Amino acid sequence: MVVMKKMMIGFLLVLMALLSGCQMSEVYDTSVNLCIIVANRKNQPDFSDSETLNTSLKNVIDSYGKVQIIVPDGAPYIQGTYSIEEPAKRMSSRKAADWRDIQISSMYNILTTTRAQTPEVDLLSAISLAGRWLDDREGEKQLLIVDNGLSTVGLLDFTKNLIRVDANTIVEYLEEKEAIPSLSGIDVTWVGLGDTADSQQSLTPVNRKNLECIWNSICIAGGADSVTFRGDAPSTGNNSESLPEVTPIDIIAEEPMEVPAKQSRTWWLGEEKCQFLPDSAEFVDIDATKSLLQPIVEAVANEDLILGFCGTTARAPGATEQGCQELSLQRALAVEKLMLEMGMDMRRIGVTLGRGYNHPYYINDRNEDGTLNEQIASANRSVIIFSLDSEVAEKLLKE
Template sequence: MTSRTAGLLSVLLAAALAAGCSSGEDAAGGGFSGGAGGALSCPVPVGPLAFAVSGRANSPEPGLPQAVQDATVSVLTRAVDEGYEPRVTLVNVDGRPVSAGSETFSSDAGNGIAAEDDRNQFLNGFGEAVTGLRAQTPEIDVLTALDLAGRSAGGNRPGTVVLVDSGLSTVAPLDFRQRGLLDAPPAETVEALRANNALPGLQGETVVLAGLGDVAEPQPALSPAQRSSLVALWTAIATAGGASCVAVVDEPRGGDAPSDAPAVSVVDVPPPPTITPGQTTALPDDNSVGFQPDTAEFRDRNAARAVLTPFAQFLTESPSRRIALTGTSARAGTEAGQVDLSTRRAEAVKALLVELGAPADRISTRGVGSRFPGYVNDVGPDGRQLPGPASANRTVIVEPSG
């Protein structure tokens, strides 16, 4: 974005925030409306507000979920009662996030009705600024946008940061185009960001996450397990960044992406594992059939049962069929430790197959650690593990025969 474009956007936002477009009974204009959006799981303090919102490709058109609108109305209403003037900032989430502008809300109204009119006028202008927001730079850097919003909401009072985006960032150091990153354990990714001093600054702030995992074409949709992983990751990032409380808005966002926004790369979304007789299948390290870090305990045993049921059925359909299970691992720790962990994970898959009715004597297991064809380098130049490739290397390979 050029400085002139950023300046124009800031001026337009400031004008919208200051002037609004209507008041009184027309308070629903600009995308704000009254309604029961449901209470957030975090208390929202009377303090600065920063909204990081994307009007970009591959994500639905910008807007605020009802729960976020209700919380914003509450903050401005209480601010008048307390004689506080909160600063409201809008951050444009794209490949190079910038502040689209900010304005301080104040009211010198002498009675409640007039104060409500001032509040609605302000919100109408802000709502129109939100829905009219458009990305200016290709790709999407959600991490930097969250940090910029965190700094914008700082001050002598605890502030609130609202992120409205699918969360599928495509800019390093959090680029979901990197194989395996979508499935990597959140704690592992957080530690990698911490090591690179890349965690957002959210000290003491309330963080509200909305629209995570909600995408628009051509971005393929996420499965429930993949969306759950994404929500868990961004919650962990906000917490590690110092947030006092993190609320996730489950209200889904839908619709098409803006047609007048720069391109954003599509993030590959691996399909759920399926079995094809005679073909090898690698069970991914994800929320459907993956394991807790450094253990042979399934992340979600019920989800793993659903994935493995077709494998068990494959074995029971013919006495000549067999399955070989090979556990693989990331290159972490000693080679003996890698082999041990990958063996125990292969044994855990076998145990669950047997529980599902598969004959144990037709299932073989072994662990090879990180020494296997197709290993992806998961150690960076500094010797630290790379979360995405490490996750991609943690599999149990199923080789059916017969």
């Protein structure tokens, strides 16, 4: 029993010793190699408070990895390479957390004081430089780009209106020049793409999207395992007065969207064009009528129109108002039916009516002696096709 107690006490002491020596960091099977392309430079905001940047640094520190910082100015250079050495002795959880905070603070001090030295930006060369360093590393390979992506010199010079060029065209050009960065086996993360400051005009949504497509296509063409664009918000303030100049990119704003007004349409099918047998809704020549209606059917298919069909008649002696309205309605329905047979969408039909001679466009076709003036009467015999937003519709549909 005494032996058992001693064994239990010994086990607990060992366990306590292990727990007191636990680190705050996650357990990594391999070290993380992180290359950061970043610099205080003109025309882009500060991202020192980026959550993505903070997380990336923690991963390197927890895995005792390496960090290289590259400055993407007009002549990209390596600011420095830093190794995170594992502490010589194990620490308590509290001390481990303090140690990690010190490492992160130290890296932030370096990053926030990293400045562009040469005017302009050659981001493509900076990425190529990062790819070469990461290619020689063992373990995880991560590239973090903290930049708005608006390179102003070198083969990818956005001052030459490249921001509007198709991504595939740019990749093909860079492949011909053998200038695609080698990024095989590298996970690329991008912060701040398209964000601007100082004299650089803001990008339009279309510009920003195409810029993302361009850089994504370049990284994929270079063999990157993954490309992720983060939406971290920029930090407040950006003291860039003493920094080298960077040429602003000309941004051509998209024209405001204009919704064209619906075009009011009216077709008058008079007796000389659309002939019916006397007192009938039967066409005299249906083939000729189809030829007359074909352009109208095509116009309706290409335009957002809702149509009305209205038949009208002359005021023949002995004819009643009701009879004339019925005949004119049947003729309007005949035209409507024929257009449906010719392929018009039924949903284009809004209203069909017969007005006889009781409508605003009626011309008095009676002579002084009460007889019918055939010349004027011919003009009154018609089928009117009109869009419901037209002035004609307003008059014909008015009670």
